[in-house]
Amino acid sequence: MSLYERFEKSFMPNYGIPPVALARGEGSRVWDVDGNEYLDFIGGIAVSSLGHAHPAxxxxxxxxxxxxxxxxxxxxxxxxxxxxxxxxxxxxxxxxxxxxxxxxxxxxxxxxxxxxxxxxxxxxxxxxxxxxxxxxxxxxxxxxxxxxxxxxxxxxxxxxxxxxxxxxxxxxxxxxxxxxxxxxxxxxxxxxxxxxxxxxxxxxxxxxxxxxxxxxxxxxxxxxxxxxxxxxxxxxxxxxxxxxxxxxxxxxxxxxxxxxxxxxxxxxxxxxxxxxxxxxxxxxxxxxxxxxxVDLEHVQKVAVQLRSGLEAVEHPLLKGVRGRGLWLALVLTADVAPGVQAAAARAGFLVNALQPDAVRIAPPLVVTDAEVQSFVEAVPGILAEAAV
The missing domain is CATH 3.40.640.10 (Type I PLP-dependent aspartate aminotransferase-like (Major domain))
Structure with missing residues (x-):
């Protein structure tokens, strides 16, 4: 019996069955029970300020x-x-x-x-x-x-x-x-x-x-x-x-x-x-x-990088970006946020379909420049896959 089946059998159905079963994390990265690696850009719903397994x-x-x-x-x-x-x-x-x-x-x-x-x-x-x-x-x-x-x-x-x-x-x-x-x-x-x-x-x-x-x-x-x-x-x-x-x-x-x-x-x-x-x-x-x-100067710096990078993305599905700091939403032109979330996971990124037309982005506050850049570069392909 899979972990998903065990979850469904043991828990009340108020959460449904989450699509990814996580096993461990380090920094801004997590791994699922099958060994797949993801960049965590939801951070436990803006909870994991220091990412995962931070030494402090x-x-x-x-x-x-x-x-x-x-x-x-x-x-x-x-x-x-x-x-x-x-x-x-x-x-x-x-x-x-x-x-x-x-x-x-x-x-x-x-x-x-x-x-x-x-x-x-x-x-x-x-x-x-x-x-x-x-x-x-x-x-x-x-x-x-x-x-x-x-x-x-x-x-x-x-x-x-x-x-x-x-x-x-x-x-x-x-x-x-x-x-x-x-x-x-x-x-x-x-x-x-x-x-x-x-x-x-x-x-x-x-x-x-x-x-x-x-x-x-x-x-x-x-x-x-x-x-x-x-x-x-x-x-x-x-x-x-x-x-x-x-x-x-x-x-x-x-x-x-x-x-x-x-x-x-x-x-x-x-x-x-x-x-x-x-x-x-x-x-x-x-x-x-x-x-x-928490380093506010770092947060402010990578937040500018993340927002400017996302705002530069041109795709018919992306209407705009809103929010503040490392707490943003990709606003879509169609109600396909769950599809964007699923496409992002397949590309190795965890995000959250918050509303039918909005995807929440809330990475750990220790996210690096390189990790932000890798996400920004992946977004056009994620949107293209979700739009199909």
């Missing part, structure tokens, strides 16, 4: 697991304190941190934090963006503007009003004095790596300030150097009231964080929220290794 990550995790692997939240340990201090230093704003295990859990914490604020202030609803994605647990799902995955699990306990992403006028109309918080991604990830218009986030900040609503920035996918900045909101010149992080923070180890700035950082009282595994010493050690190793 291996050493940090190995040392920590041999020292102290778990404490629960009944006890504190130095790696979690070091990580919180390091994040606040990079954020350059006073705040407090809650550590979780994943992006959806970070957003659940943000949801509860905002809800406590709203009930204290007599506010009744949230505002979020159409096609936004914040997670699949019930609180995070209630804020997710994708009907196909949301509606079948309603009704939800709190009203959420959805507005078109990037439309400041529509946002201003929706956000009134009873709005608890506005949940937004600095770039919409699962919608197809869709950046907002210039100045949009500054306008969001103004609207929230005018109405007393909290501004929540979901940077689960966009933070930790992915866009060429430690945090995407910093490039917009604004500071949210609440920030959520995960994915690239742990470099492959499960970790999430919810950051409350200013007064939002002290909304939770003792016992209001918790996580048995949140702030796990091993995950914190991994996150510290990521923060010590």
């Amino acid at each position: 990550l291996v050493e940090a995790v190995g040392t920590q697991v041999a020292t102290l692997a778990h404490t629960s939240n009944l006890f504190l340990h130095e790696p979690e304190v070091l990580l919180a201090e390091r994040l606040l230093g990079l954020l350059k704003a006073p705040g407090r941190i809650f550590l979780a295990n994943s992006g959806t859990e970070a957003n659940e914490a943000a949801y509860k934090l905002a809800l406590k604020y709203g009930r204290r202030e007599g506010r009744s609803y949230f505002v979020a963006a159409e096609n936004g994605f914040h997670g699949r647990t019930m609180g995070a799902l209630s804020l997710t503007g994708k009907k196909a995955i949301r509606d079948q699990f309603g009704p939800f306990p709190v009203e959420v009003r959805f507005v078109p992403y990037g439309d400041a006028a529509a946002l201003r109309e929706a956000v009134g004095g009873e709005c608890i918080a506005v949940f937004l991604e600095p770039t919409q990830g699962e919608a197809g790596v869709v950046p907002p218009p210039d100045g949009y986030f500054a306008r969001v900040r103004e609207i929230c300030d005018d109405t007393g609503s909290l501004m929540v920035a979901d940077e689960i996918q966009s933070a930790i150097g992915r866009t060429g900045h430690w945090f995407a909101h910093q490039a917009e010149g604004v500071t949210p009231d609440i920030l959520t992080l995960a994915k690239g923070l742990g470099g492959g180890l499960p970790i999430g964080a919810c950051v409350g700035f200013g007064d939002a950082g002290t909304l939770f009282a003792k016992g209001d929220h918790g996580s048995t595994f949140g702030g796990n010493p091993v995950s914190c050690a991994a996150a510290l290794a990521v923060l010590d190793t």
Whole structure:
């Protein structure tokens, strides 16, 4: 029985059967169970910041697991304190941190934090963006503007009003004095790596300030150097009231964080929220290794190379390139993204058919110039094969 058949027999069918079974990785490369080699240009959905088997990550995790692997939240340990201090230093704003295990859990914490604020202030609803994605647990799902995955699990306990992403006028109309918080991604990830218009986030900040609503920035996918900045909101010149992080923070180890700035950082009282595994010493050690190793100048350099190379590709199937940093989408002229993903795999590259007409590109932040160039050079042939 093949590994694929064993998977199908053992697991719930919510993922289908993934088309490639990976066995190992090194740097930006991975190998499947049949020995085929690929350049990983999806990076575990923007998670594998340091690629695979990076020495800094291996050493940090190995040392920590041999020292102290778990404490629960009944006890504190130095790696979690070091990580919180390091994040606040990079954020350059006073705040407090809650550590979780994943992006959806970070957003659940943000949801509860905002809800406590709203009930204290007599506010009744949230505002979020159409096609936004914040997670699949019930609180995070209630804020997710994708009907196909949301509606079948309603009704939800709190009203959420959805507005078109990037439309400041529509946002201003929706956000009134009873709005608890506005949940937004600095770039919409699962919608197809869709950046907002210039100045949009500054306008969001103004609207929230005018109405007393909290501004929540979901940077689960966009933070930790992915866009060429430690945090995407910093490039917009604004500071949210609440920030959520995960994915690239742990470099492959499960970790999430919810950051409350200013007064939002002290909304939770003792016992209001918790996580048995949140702030796990091993995950914190991994996150510290990521923060010590990511080179923003390198990210910015190879991001320019990747984008300019892809924008120079001329093919009837390629409509354009969008996104920021090492987080891009190939926008297609036809709904053949799954075919592009399959053709890329046959050519030795892993990418992600994110939308019917969009393919996500999110390589490790340590990807080399040569690896970027090999992908760029392969794209015309990949598109030609998918177009047949």
